Amino acid sequence: MKEEIGILGGGSWGTALAISLAKKGYSVDMWLRDKKKCENIIKTRENVNYLPGVVIPENVGITDDLLEATTNKSVIVLAVPSHGVRSILDTIKENINKDQVLVNVAKGIENDTLDTVSQIAKEIVPDAKYAVLSGPSHAEEVARDMPTTIVVASEKKEVAEYVQDIFMTPKFRVYTNPDVIGVELGGSLKNVIALGAGISDGLGYGDNTKAALMNRGIHEISRLGIKMGANIRTFGGLSGIGDLIVTCTSMHSRNRRAGIKIGQGMSMNEAINDIGMVVEGIKTTKSAYMLSKKYKVKMPITEEIFGVLYENKDVKQSVINLMLRDKTHEMEDLSYNIDECW
Structure with missing residues (x-):
């Protein structure tokens, strides 16, 4: 060859x-x-x-x-x-x-x-x-x-x-x-959600919690992706939900492992040092949070993970913040159209 x-x-x-x-x-x-x-x-x-x-x-x-x-x-x-x-x-x-x-x-x-x-x-x-x-x-x-x-x-x-x-x-x-931007965003932002999944594991929460994080996480990724010009269908594919599943559920995932350590009480830097390899989701969380502000996109999971990593927020309080957000429709971005015929 x-x-x-x-x-x-x-x-x-x-x-x-x-x-x-x-x-x-x-x-x-x-x-x-x-x-x-x-x-x-x-x-x-x-x-x-x-x-x-x-x-x-x-x-x-x-x-x-x-x-x-x-x-x-x-x-x-x-x-x-x-x-x-x-x-x-x-x-x-x-x-x-x-x-x-x-x-x-x-x-x-x-x-x-x-x-x-x-x-x-x-x-x-x-x-x-x-x-x-x-x-x-x-x-x-x-x-x-x-x-x-x-x-x-x-x-x-x-x-x-x-x-x-x-x-x-x-x-x-x-x-x-x-869809270059969609594939890039899916591959990058899933690491943020994987940190959250790891934190949930470290806190001792179960499958219900992780399923919620993954499902609502792909909603966040999709919302930002659409604003940045991506095709929503990309996030239902390999670089979207496919990569999200594997990164949130496997112990091969450095992001999930780092999240577990943070959920167990380590600081961000302690977790990075303990993993001993690059944890891409740490830096990406900061970028994702800043992009959500730039494009005015609701990304509550990303915002809480940013708070835990960079503002020393209590992880258990962050979970409460997510659970007690204002009530909304599951398909909140489409709710106005849905309500017209519901």
Whole structure:
């Protein structure tokens, strides 16, 4: 296969995708910032920090040189945390040409600008072909060839279908979608709700509570998404309710695990340190809260989680606040139309 692929980021997801693509026969270079970690992976063929016990194929090159990982590559995968994407793109922008495809797999929204990764990419490398890959996909399972379905979104159909062909395997099914902003928002904002689901677990609440958080959470995500130009149907798909389910219910989810620790009494920083890896939902909660104010969208769950994380609100009081909100119709955004014929 002539395509060569560069993966920027050697965390669990970047490593899992590198393994999947290498098993398919592609030549892959994976970039890590830390030289010592690179040397250790080269020596052991294992990323012990993120995917212990999973062998990394020999056709995955490991490097700490960004230019090596991006030069002459058909596809460049952005697998760094979302808050690091801008600096990475600034560094490599002169090395990206119009024939390469940027595939973002990070899930987050920049705090300072409230930009999604596609918006950052358009600003820094406006001529690049861009796609976002998202959906219910724990790296721990993908790396071990457990059947997984995911979605790729791009403004250009041919780009989405190209990425679909690159990534699809008998164990990794890829769908296409034209709704870039919807897929990005679904993948990012579900982490906020997963923090809430974890907090609920940490408080000792049950399935009823989690179901309520998930259901009302997708309503919040959809409301904001529509205001930002997304297609509501995207939030019923893999990057919406699909990713929300897996992130709110699995112990693979760092966001849920961090939420559990906060529900049990840890501070936000204590929970992050205890997890020992990036918890995207922490920063995304701040961005989501600010976006709700910018677009004047009701997001009560997000608002309470923001209060717990950034304003030291009591978590039990936040639950009471949610339960005792003003009475409303379940389909509150449509209630005026419904009431006319009810």
